[in-house]
Amino acid sequence: MMKRQYFIYTFALFLLFLSACRLEDAQVAPVGKPLEYAGPTRKIRELLDSTNLTVYKAIWKKVNMDSVIAEGYWQAYTLLAPTDESFAKAGITVDKVKDMPVADLDTLLFYHVLDSWMSGDQLKKLTGSNNMRSLLRRTDLPGFYSNDPYIYAQYLGYHDGKLMINGKPYALKPLEAINGTIYILDAVLNKPEQDMYDYLLDKPEFSYLMEAFRISDSIYQSAWKQPQMLKLLKTTSENKSITLFAPTNRAFQQSGFNTVDDLRQRALRYEVGYSYYNDDMYYVSPTTSLDSVLSANHLDFNSAMRVNYPLVLFSNDLTDNATLPGFQIRPGSQYHEGPQFVRLSFTNNAGSIMVKQFNTSLPARKLVTTDLLFRNGVIHVIDDGLFMP
Numbered sequence: 001m002m003k004r005q006y007f008i009y010t011f012a013l014f015l016l017f018l019s020a021c022r023l024e025d026a027q028v029a030p031v032g033k034p035l036e037y038a039g040p041t042r043k044i045r046e047l048l049d050s051t052n053l054t055v056y057k058a059i060w061k062k063v064n065m066d067s068v069i070a071e072g073y074w075q076a077y078t079l080l081a082p083t084d085e086s087f088a089k090a091g092i093t094v095d096k097v098k099d100m101p102v103a104d105l106d107t108l109l110f111y112h113v114l115d116s117w118m119s120g121d122q123l124k125k126l127t128g129s130n131n132m133r134s135l136l137r138r139t140d141l142p143g144f145y146s147n148d149p150y151i152y153a154q155y156l157g158y159h160d161g162k163l164m165i166n167g168k169p170y171a172l173k174p175l176e177a178i179n180g181t182i183y184i185l186d187a188v189l190n191k192p193e194q195d196m197y198d199y200l201l202d203k204p205e206f207s208y209l210m211e212a213f214r215i216s217d218s219i220y221q222s223a224w225k226q227p228q229m230l231k232l233l234k235t236t237s238e239n240k241s242i243t244l245f246a247p248t249n250r251a252f253q254q255s256g257f258n259t260v261d262d263l264r265q266r267a268l269r270y271e272v273g274y275s276y277y278n279d280d281m282y283y284v285s286p287t288t289s290l291d292s293v294l295s296a297n298h299l300d301f302n303s304a305m306r307v308n309y310p311l312v313l314f315s316n317d318l319t320d321n322a323t324l325p326g327f328q329i330r331p332g333s334q335y336h337e338g339p340q341f342v343r344l345s346f347t348n349n350a351g352s353i354m355v356k357q358f359n360t361s362l363p364a365r366k367l368v369t370t371d372l373l374f375r376n377g378v379i380h381v382i383d384d385g386l387f388m389p
Contacts, residue, residue, distance in 0.1 A: 044180030055087040058097045076117040076179040082188045090188040110136035120174035128317035129157035143237030159316040167314030167371030197233035208252040216291045223272045228303045240307040241377035245297045248383045255386040282338030296387040315370040318346040357387040
């Protein structure tokens with residue numbers, strides 16, 4: 001028995017030796033010199049320390065940003081860093097930072113720090129904008145709490161060789177680290193201070209639009225329906241951010257609504273009716289005859305068809321994303337709401353963005369103003385007509 005075990009042990013050693021010889025024989029000698037690593041070598045904090053962004057670094061130090069990063073367990077992040085000249089234009093210098101309240105500096109810096117990493121190479125591969133969360137949060141808006149705060153977003157993209165932030169172009173000057181990227185900016189970014197509702201209500205040129213929403217909402221409410229567009233225009237925890245193509249009073253008049261009474265007459269064209277299941281067993285909530293005219297302007301979103309995730313489209317999204325026209329916003333499911341699509345197409349005509357609704361013979365409408373940023377989304381303005389179905 002001992003001899004047999006000795007034989008097995010010796011044979012196993014022989015096989016191991018033989019395999020080692022064969023592996024050594026199979027190895028190929030390297031040709032040429034090994035490639036040297038040419039990428040980033042420093043972490044983002046080290047990289048920031050090496051820059052001449054003295055105002056940004058002074059704010060960082062005063063708000064004890066290193067502790068904020070550590071407490072948030074952010075291992076990789078993105079910095080949007082205005083130059084000293086940019087801060088000076090905004091009235092902020094190193095000496096001014098010494099006297100500014102920490103709370104104000106928190107707000108300023110947190111809006112310029114993103115809790116995820118987007119490198120310059122990744123940015124250049126984007127089609128349209130990428131929704132990124134800043135560190136700026138608040139809980140004093142309706143329905144938001146400390147464990148579920150409102151989070152200010154920054155939308156980064158790449159268009160025509162430029163860094164796009166919230167639809168605005170900036171020179172692309174990234175500094176790369178092994179765990180983040182610093183984008184040097186020639187302007188200080190301003191957080192949105194208003195909701196769409198506040199802005200539209202304050203502008204006389206949108207009085208027809210606000211009255212159209214009010215009339216339509218009143219009909220829904222009288223019929224015990226839920227959709228309320230005026231509510232959708234406000235920042236609440238129930239709705240995510242949206243895109244609104246806002247027609248001016250002139251746009252309404254160009255489409256035959258010369259007075260507010262014309263809007264009322266259109267709204268009363270037919271009753272809302274009861275909700276029902278269609279032939280495909282999708283749940284259908286009928287719209288008012290006035291809301292059916294305007295639904296494409298807010299991509300069909302209302303209180304019944306709520307936004308489950310932010311759908312914020314800036315000018316670079318409209319021109320660069322070829323899959324956007326007809327894009328399926330939500331798939332729908334039987335016994336629930338049906339599928340929802342972007343029913344608009346977009347073209348660039350000599351630098352102007354033209355928008356047209358599917359399946360209509362009406363001409364495309366020019367966006368006269370784009371990329372108006374609000375807490376609850378973005379507004380693009382049309383002035384020469386409606387997206388009539």
